[in-house]
Amino acid sequence: MNLINFTDKGLCCPQGDFYIDPWKPVDKAIITHAHSDHAYAGHKYYLCHHHTKPLLQLRLGDNNYESVEWGETITMNGVKVSLHPAGHIIGSSQIRVEYKGEVWVISGDYKTEDDGLSGKFEPIKCNTFITESTFGLPIYKWKPQQEIFENIINWISRNKENGKTSVLLAYSLGKAQRVLQHIKDTTQDIYVHGAIWNAHEALLNVGWNLPVVKRITPDTPKEALKGTVVIAPPSADSSPWMKKFHPYSVGVCSGWMQVRGNARRRNVDAGFALSDHADWEGLLQSIKATQAERVFVTHGFQSAFSRYLNEEGIAIAAEVKTEYGSEDEEAPKQEVDETKDEL
Amino acid sequence: MNEQELHNEESIALQSGGLAMFAALVIQISSSTKTNDKLDALAEYFTLADDKDKVWVIAIFSGRRPKRIVSSTLLAEWCTALANIPSWLFLESYSTVGDLGETIALLLPDPVIKDGRGESLSYYLKKFIEIEKQDELVRKQFIIDSWQQMNHAERFVFNKLITGSFRIGVSQKIIVNALTKVVSLSSSVIAHRISGNWDPSTISFNNMLGDEVVDVDHSKPYPFYLAYALEDEPSSLGDPSEWQAEWKWDGIRGQMIKRNNELFVWSRGEELMTEKFPEYIILKDLLPDGIVLDGEIIPAENGKPLPFAALQTRIGRKNITKKQLTEAPISFFVYDLLEYNYEDWRERSLEERRNKMEEILQKINNNSIQLPPVIKFTQWDDLAELRKTSREMNSEGIMLKRKNSIYQVGRKRGDWWKWKIDALTIDCVMIYAQKGAGRRSNLYTAYTFAVKDGDQLIPFTRAYSGLTDKEFAQVDNFVKRNSLEKFGPVRTVKPELVFEIAFEGIAASNRHKSGVALRFPRMSRWRKDKKVDEINTLDDLKAMLNMYGK
Numbered sequence: 010m011n012l013i014n015f016t017d018k019g020l021c022c023p024q025g026d027f028y029i030d031p032w033k034p035v036d037k038a039i040i041t042h043a044h045s046d047h048a049y050a051g052h053k054y055y056l057c058h059h060h061t062k063p064l065l066q067l068r069l070g071d072n073n074y075e076s077v078e079w080g081e082t083i084t085m086n087g088v089k090v091s092l093h094p095a096g097h098i099i100g101s102s103q104i105r106v107e108y109k110g111e112v113w114v115i116s117g118d119y120k121t122e123d124d125g126l127s128g129k130f131e132p133i134k135c136n137t138f139i140t141e142s143t144f145g146l147p148i149y150k151w152k153p154q155q156e157i158f159e160n161i162i163n164w165i166s167r168n169k170e171n172g173k174t175s176v177l178l179a180y181s182l183g184k185a186q187r188v189l190q191h192i193k194d195t196t197q198d199i200y201v202h203g204a205i206w207n208a209h210e211a212l213l214n215v216g217w218n219l220p221v222v223k224r225i226t227p228d229t230p231k232e233a234l235k236g237t238v239v240i241a242p243p244s245a246d247s248s249p250w251m252k253k254f255h256p257y258s259v260g261v262c263s264g265w266m267q268v269r270g271n272a273r274r275r276n277v278d279a280g281f282a283l284s285d286h287a288d289w290e291g292l293l294q295s296i297k298a299t300q301a302e303r304v305f306v307t308h309g310f311q312s313a314f315s316r317y318l319n320e321e322g323i324a325i326a327a328e329v330k331t332e333y334g335s336e337d338e339e340a341p342k343q344e345v346d347e348t349k350d351e352l
Numbered sequence: 353m354n355e356q357e358l359h360n361e362e363s364i365a366l367q368s369g370g371l372a373m374f375a376a377l378v379i380q381i382s383s384s385t386k387t388n389d390k391l392d393a394l395a396e397y398f399t400l401a402d403d404k405d406k407v408w409v410i411a412i413f414s415g416r417r418p419k420r421i422v423s424s425t426l427l428a429e430w431c432t433a434l435a436n437i438p439s440w441l442f443l444e445s446y447s448t449v450g451d452l453g454e455t456i457a458l459l460l461p462d463p464v465i466k467d468g469r470g471e472s473l474s475y476y477l478k479k480f481i482e483i484e485k486q487d488e489l490v491r492k493q494f495i496i497d498s499w500q501q502m503n504h505a506e507r508f509v510f511n512k513l514i515t516g517s518f519r520i521g522v523s524q525k526i527i528v529n530a531l532t533k534v535v536s537l538s539s540s541v542i543a544h545r546i547s548g549n550w551d552p553s554t555i556s557f558n559n560m561l562g563d564e565v566v567d568v569d570h571s572k573p574y575p576f577y578l579a580y581a582l583e584d585e586p587s588s589l590g591d592p593s594e595w596q597a598e599w600k601w602d603g604i605r606g607q608m609i610k611r612n613n614e615l616f617v618w619s620r621g622e623e624l625m626t627e628k629f630p631e632y633i634i635l636k637d638l639l640p641d642g643i644v645l646d647g648e649i650i651p652a653e654n655g656k657p658l659p660f661a662a663l664q665t666r667i668g669r670k671n672i673t674k675k676q677l678t679e680a681p682i683s684f685f686v687y688d689l690l691e692y693n694y695e696d697w698r699e700r701s702l703e704e705r706r707n708k709m710e711e712i713l714q715k716i717n718n719n720s721i722q723l724p725p726v727i728k729f730t731q732w733d734d735l736a737e738l739r740k741t742s743r744e745m746n747s748e749g750i751m752l753k754r755k756n757s758i759y760q761v762g763r764k765r766g767d768w769w770k771w772k773i774d775a776l777t778i779d780c781v782m783i784y785a786q787k788g789a790g791r792r793s794n795l796y797t798a799y800t801f802a803v804k805d806g807d808q809l810i811p812f813t814r815a816y817s818g819l820t821d822k823e824f825a826q827v828d829n830f831v832k833r834n835s836l837e838k839f840g841p842v843r844t845v846k847p848e849l850v851f852e853i854a855f856e857g858i859a860a861s862n863r864h865k866s867g868v869a870l871r872f873p874r875m876s877r878w879r880k881d882k883k884v885d886e887i888n889t890l891d892d893l894k895a896m897l898n899m900y901g902k
C-alpha cells in the first residue's frame with residue numbers, strides 16, 4: 010500500500026488516517042487552500058494554514074478547524090505532516106507527508122511567481138510529487154506580472170479618458186486581492202462586488218492590511234461609479250447587475266486569456282493573462298526542483314503533461330483523475346454567486 | 353501625448369507604424385464586439401498608416417488575401433524545431449488553441465531582437481510575392497529570420513498572412529465607412545472603387561481612391577443588395593399588387609458583367625469565377641455590351657434547377673471534367689439588371705428593370721442563362737400555398753420585392769424580403785458538448801448530435817443555436833453533471849437529451865461518418881417527451897438524402 014492512495018473520496022493517507030482535499034465527507038481532512046474544489050463541507054476535522062482558516066470559516070461556516078504555520082510538523086499516527094507555501098492564493102499550501110523516511114508532497118494549486126500575498130512557493134524535496142497541471146502546455150508562458158499590471162493600469166486610464174468604467178473580472182478569492190494591490194491608486198474609489206467584499210472583510214478581520222474598497226449595493230448611485238474601477242467575479246459578466254456601470258469596458262484577468270479565442274468567445278474588451286497557476290516552465294522547474302522520482306499529475310492537461318515528463322525522462326509520471334479543477338481558474342461550476350470559467 | 357499613452361502598448365504600435373501597427377489593428381478589430389469600435393480602429397489606421405499599407409489593408413480585409421507561401425505542415429515543423437518540443441505536443445497545443453498562426457506565435461521562443469525591425473506591412477507582402485516561387489530553404493530562412501525579430505502580435509498576423517489564412521470580420525460597409533473619413537468620395541463611389549479586380553501590389557492608394565480615377569476597370573462589379581428574412585406574415589407587407597414574387601434559388605449569388613466585349617462573373621464573396629464555368633463563355637457573344645446582371649449561379653437541367661449538392665461538385669475544382677459538365681451543367685438565373693448600355697440602372701424601379709430584363713433575355717435563347725418567371729398571385733394566401741411546393745422546385749422559398757424598389761447597397765429592410773420555407777427536421781440525441789461563443793462562452797452551448805444505427809450512435813451534425821437562454825442553462829447543467837470524458841474543450845456526454853434539429857438541406861458527404869452533411873442545422877425543439885430509443889435512425893437520414901439531396 011502506498012503512503013498516499015487515490016480513492017473515490019480523495020487523496021488518502023491510510024497510515025495517518027487522514028485525507029487531503031477530499032471531495033466526500035471524511036473524519037480528518039487536510040486542506041491545501043480555500044477554493045471550493047479543494048475545500049468541501051462536511052468533514053469532522055479540518056487542518057489548514059493559519060491564513061486559510063478565516064477563508065474556510067467564510068465559505069463553510071463554523072467547523073472543527075485547526076491551523077498551523079508553514080514548516081510546523083504535526084504527527085498523525087507516526088506520519089509527519091507539514092504545510093509549505095504554494096503561492097497560489099492567500100494561505101495556499103503544499104502538504105508534505107513523511108513516513109519511515111519516504112516523502113510525498115501534494116502541491117494543491119501553485120504558482121511560482123511571488124504575488125506578495127500568498128507567500129513564495131518553495132519546492133520541497135520528495136520521493137513522490139503530486140502536481141496540478143492546469144496550464145500544462147507550452148503555449149502557457151506568462152509575462153512577468155509587472156508587465157501585465159502595467160497593461161491593466163493603462164487600460165484603466167484609457168477607459169477613464171473615454172469616460173468608461175473599468176470592470177475587471179477576477180475570481181473573488183485570490184485573483185481579486187492580488188489585482189487590487191496593484192490598481193489601488195488608479196482611481197479615487199475602487200468598487201467591488203459582494204462576493205469580493207465578503208472575502209475582503211474576512212481578511213481584514215484577521216488583520217490583513219488591504220486597500221480600502223467600497224461595496225456596490227443597490228443604493229450605490231450610478232454617477233459615483235463613472236470612470237472608476239469595479240472588481241467583480243466572472244459570474245457577474247453580462248448579468249443585469251452590470252447595467253449600472255454603463256458605459257463600461259470589461260477586462261478579464263485569467264490565464265485562459267493567453268489564447269485569443271477565449272477572450273473573443275467571452276466577448277470581453279480586454280483579456281489579461283494573469284494566472285494564479287504555474288505556467289509550463291513553472292511546472293517543469295518546480296518538478297525538477299523537488300527531485301522526485303515519481304510524479305502524479307492531476308487536474309489540467311494531465312495526459313499531455315505526464316507523457317512529456319516520461320518522454321523527457323524528468324520523472325516517472327502517471328495521470329490521476331481527481332475531482333479538482335472545477336474551481337477558480339480551472340473549470341466551470343456554479344457556487345453561490347460565483348461562476349468559474351474555464352475559457 | 354501624455355506619459356500614460358506613451359506606455360500604452362497599442363499606442364506604441366500605432367506610432368511605430370509597420371507590421372506592428374497592422375497587428376494592433378487586427379487585434380483591436382478582432383477583439384471588439386461593437387461595429388463602431390471596429391470602424392474607429394480602422395479609420396484611425398487609415399489616418400495614420402502609410403498609403404502603401406492602406407491599399408494592402410483594404411485588399412486583405414476585402415478577401416484579397418495574399419497567396420500562401422508555405423504550407424501549414426512545414427510551418428508547424430519549423431516551429432516545433434525552434435520551440436524544441438516533440439511534435440505530438442505541438443499538435444496537442446494546436447488542438448487547444450484552435451488556430452495554427454496563434455499556436456506558433458505562442459510556442460516560438462522569445463525574439464532575438466526585442467523591438468523588431470519595424471518593417472512595413474507592404475514590405476512583407478512584396479517580399480512574399482518575391483519569394484513565393486523560390487526554394488523552400490530561402491523561404492524557411494526568411495520566415496525564421498522574420499520570427500526572430502517580431503513580438504507576439506506581429507508573429508500572429510505574419511503567420512496568418514504567410515499561410516494565406518487571414519480571415520477577419522470586417523464587412524465591406526465598415527471598410528467603406530472608415531474610408532469616408534479619410535477620402536473625399538461618397539460611400540457608394542468608394543464601395544464601387546474597392547470592389548472588383550485590382551492588384552494591391554501595383555495600384556496606388558491615389559489611383560484607387562483619389563478624386564479622379566486614372567484607369568477604368570471594366571470588370572468591376574457593384575455591391576450586392578441583400579434581403580432580410582421575413583419574420584411576420586406577408587400580409588404585413590400590405591397590398592399584394594405592389595409586390596413581385598420570385599422563387600428563391602439555392603446556388604451562388606453572382607454578378608455577370610459584360611463590358612468592352614469581355615465577360616466577368618463574380619461571386620458575392622468577390623471571387624472572380626469566370627473561368628470556373630465554361631458554360632458562360634458563349635454569353636460573351638450573346639449578351640449586349642455594357643451590361644451587369646445580378647443572379648444566381650446554379651446547376652440546372654433544361655431550365656430546372658438541380659440541388660445545391662450538384663454545384664458542390666463544381667466548386668473548388670480547377671479542371672472540370674466532361675462528366676461534371678454533363679452531370680452538373682451550370683446556368684445563370686437572372687434576378688436583376690444593374691447596368692445597361694454602360695449606364696447605372698440601380699436607381700430605376702424594379703418594374704422598369706424587370707421589363708428591360710425580359711426584353712434582353714427574350715433575344716437570348718440559351719440554357720446557360722435564363723430569366724425565371726415571376727410567380728403570379730393576387731392574394732397572399734395563394735402565395736402561401738405555392739410556397740409549400742418550394743422544395744419540389746429545389747427552391748428555398750420565395751423572394752418578395754417591392755415593384756417600385758431601387759437596387760440598394762448591402763442588407764436593407766423594407767423593400768426586399770426572403771420568405772423561406774419551413775425546414776426539414778430530425779430527432780437525435782446530444783453526445784458531445786463544447787462551450788459557446790460570445791455571451792454564451794461560459795456555457796456548454798455547442799453540441800454534436802447523433803442518430804441511431806442499430807445499437808450504435810452515429811454523430812451527424814453540430815448545432816449551437818435555437819434554444820432559449822433558460823434551456824441553454826439547463827443543458828449546460830446537464831453537461832456538467834453528465835460528462836463522461838473530456839478531450840480538450842470537448843466533453844463527451846451521456847446520450848440522454850433528445851432534440852429536434854431543423855435544417856435547410858441535405859447532401860451526401862464522404863467527410864462525415866454519417867455520410868451526410870446538413871445545411872444550416874439548428875435546434876428547433878428540445879424533445880423532453882422523447883427517450884433516446886425513440887430518435888431517428890441513420891436510415892431515416894439516408895431516406896431524406898434520397899428524397900431531397902439527390
Ligand SMILES: [Zn+2]
Pocket residue numbers: 042044097118336337
Ligand atoms: Zn485553487
Ligand SMILES: [Zn+2]
Pocket residue numbers: 044046047117118141308333334335336339
Ligand atoms: Zn485546483
